[in-house]
Amino acid sequence: GAGVSQSPRYKVTKRGQDVALRCDPISGHVSLYWYRQALGQGPEFLTYFNYEAQQDKSGLPNDRFSAERPEGSISTLTIQRTEQRDSAMYRCASSLAAGLVYEQYFGPGTRLTVT
Amino acid sequence: ELKVEQNPLFLSMQEGKNYTIYCNYSTTSDRLYWYRQDPGKSLESLFVLLSNGAVKQEGRLMASLDTKARLSTLHITAAVHDLSATYFCAVDHMNRDDKIIFGKGTRLHILP
Numbered sequence: 001g002a003g004v005s006q007s008p009r010y011k012v013t014k015r016g017q018d019v020a021l022r023c024d025p026i027s028g029h030v031s032l033y034w035y036r037q038a039l040g041q042g043p044e045f046l047t048y049f050n051y052e053a054q055q056d057k058s059g060l061p062n063d064r065f066s067a068e069r070p071e072g073s074i075s076t077l078t079i080q081r082t083e084q085r086d087s088a089m090y091r092c093a094s095s096l097a098a099g100l101v102y103e104q105y106f107g108p109g110t111r112l113t114v115t
Numbered sequence: 116e117l118k119v120e121q122n123p124l125f126l127s128m129q130e131g132k133n134y135t136i137y138c139n140y141s142t143t144s145d146r147l148y149w150y151r152q153d154p155g156k157s158l159e160s161l162f163v164l165l166s167n168g169a170v171k172q173e174g175r176l177m178a179s180l181d182t183k184a185r186l187s188t189l190h191i192t193a194a195v196h197d198l199s200a201t202y203f204c205a206v207d208h209m210n211r212d213d214k215i216i217f218g219k220g221t222r223l224h225i226l227p
Contacts, residue, residue: 033215042119042203042217043158056214091157103148103160104215 002026004107006092012113013082021077021110025094032075033093033104034067043091049075050097082114117142117208121218129226131193136221138187138204146207147187149178151200152220158203161189194225 005024013019025032031050035043045059051072060066064082069075079086089111093104118141128134138147145166150158162171164180164187171178175198177190187204201220208214 035217040220042205042220045214045216048214058214093158103163105160106150106158108157 004092004094004105006090006107006110008110009108010111010113012115015083015114016081018078018080019082019112021079021090021112023075023077023092023094023107025073025075025092026105028096029094029105030072030097031095031102031104032069033095034075034077035091035093037089037091037109039089046077079112082112084114087112087114117144117206117214117216119204119206119216119218121202121204121221123221124219125222125224127224127226128194130195133193134191136189136191136202136204136223138189138206138218140185140187140206140216142185142208143182144185144206144208145180145182147180148205148207148215149187149189150203150205152203153200161202191223196225196227199223199225 007022033048034046037043047057047067048055049069052069064080067077089109091109093106095102095104120139122137147164149161151161152158162178167182169180175192180187201222203217203220205215205217208216
């Protein structure tokens with residue numbers, strides 16, 4: 001079946017603009033994770049959901065970042081008033097459930113560039 | 116705060132050789148994951164290790180977990196060029212509602 005999809009794949013925006021990044025998880029996957037990955041680094045946890053409930057948002061850098069998953073499927077990561085330091089690859093992953101035996105399946109990522 | 120450290124961060128080796136990548140973590144966890152990432156690509160799950168002493172093998176890769184030492188290893192046997200990639204370990208921060216923390220990755224380059 002289809003894997004995790006993300007859109008857009010590339011986003012260039014001007015500093016100060018808001019952006020919304022979308023993640024469509026694998027059908028039936030309960031858990032959805034957002035990560036940010038800088039070049040040459042490992043993914044940095046941002047937040048995650050079980051169904052529609054946001055379980056942990058401790059990784060969100062500041063209050064300009066927010067995420068939602070209103071119907072327990074598609075999720076949106078929103079960055080308000082973007083800054084150049086927000087430029088990175090944003091990755092989404094989903095799993096059947098959190099922890100235990102369930103591995104995460106990663107999407108292709110959205111490359112965000114803030115000019 | 117959970118810290119995950121991998122070493123080495125860079126490794127260049129000849130085909131046919133064996134080598135081991137190490138992943139140390141700082142707090143209690145018995146869930147550890149290994150991922151592979153090719154340049155410009157997303158992450159691909161390799162192994163999920165769930166208990167002390169767990170060992171999993173797939174082809175030339177073998178992963179093990181020692182929860183008492185807070186150490187996982189990824190062993191490469193008779194390396195081939197196709198294994199060139201960046202390998203990440205990730206640990207489930209069980210005290211923080213399953214937040215997953217990744218290491219910085221080991222960039223492996225296998226010379227033909």
